Amino acid sequence: MDNRFITLSVPPELKNGFFFSSDRIKMEMTERNLTDNFVYELLYYHGMDGWKPWENQEEAFLFLMDEWEVVKNQLEELYRNRDQNNARLAMKKGIGLFIQLLFWSNDLPVLLKEPIPSIPLVYQPVNLSERLAFIMSRPNLFHSFRQLSELIVEQEKLYVKKSILKKASRPNR
Template identity: 60%
Template sequence: MENRFDFEKPWENPTEVIPRLLMEWGQIKTDLEKFYRIRDQENTNLGMKKGINLFLKFLFWSNELPVGDKEPLPLDSLPYRPVNIDERIGFILKRPNLFHSYRQLSELFLEQEKQFVKKNIKEKASKPKG
C-alpha cells in the first residue's frame, strides 16, 4: 500500500485522512508481525521505518499540524499526544529492530487514536447547535 493521501494539506482534513492512515498502519502491522516471527531483520527494519513515519504523520496531523522537517517541535508540546511520547519515540528510533520497539509503536498508535477521538468529541461538543 502506497503512502499517498489525496489532500494537498492533509493536516487540515484529519477526519478525512486519519482513517486511511490507520488502515495503512493495519497492513504494516500485519507485515511486521510476520517479519518478527520469521526473524527477517531487513524487512523488519524497513517496516518499522514505514510505521514510525506513519505514526509521526498521525501524531502531527491529528493535532492539525504539518510534519515539520526543519526545526523539530518538541512532541511533549502537542496538545493531543500519548504520555511520555519523547522518550518512547526515542527508544523506538534507537532500536527499531527490537520486538519491544514494535510493541511500543503499536501502543503509541492505539493511544494516539484515543487522543484523536477525544479531540473530535471536544470539538463537536464546543460547536454551537442550531
C-alpha cells in the same frame, strides 16, 4: 519521461537522517499518496499545491489507520519469522505513519527536527520523546514494534477524544 514522478530537495523542516538519507527525494504524484511518508509536507514546505491532511483530519485519519493495518500485518509476519533485518524498513514506514498521525491530529504539518516532537503538542502520548527515541534507535527490535503499536493506539484515542470535544463545542443548529 514519466510525469507522475517529481524530485524535490528535502526542506529544513523535514531534514532527519532516519527518514531521509539524501538531500533529494523522488516521489510519485497521485491524488492521495500515503504510501510515501511526508509527501504532503514536502509539497507544503516547497509552497506547492497539494492536499493538506492536517486540515482534513477525518479523511486523513482513516487513510493513516488503513495504512497502519497493512504495515502492522507485515511487521507481525516479519517478527513471527524472526526477520529483524527486513523489519527495519517496515518499522521506518510505521514510525512515519505514527509521526504523521501525531502532527496531523494536532492540526499541524509534520516537523522532523530532532528530538521529535520539537514543539509542544496538545495531543500526544505520555513520555512521547523518550519512547519515540527508543523506537527510532532500535527499529528492528520486536519491543520497538510493540511500543510503536501502543503509541498509535494512544494517539488514536487522543484523536477521538479531540474529535468528540470539537463536536460537543459546536453550537446546536
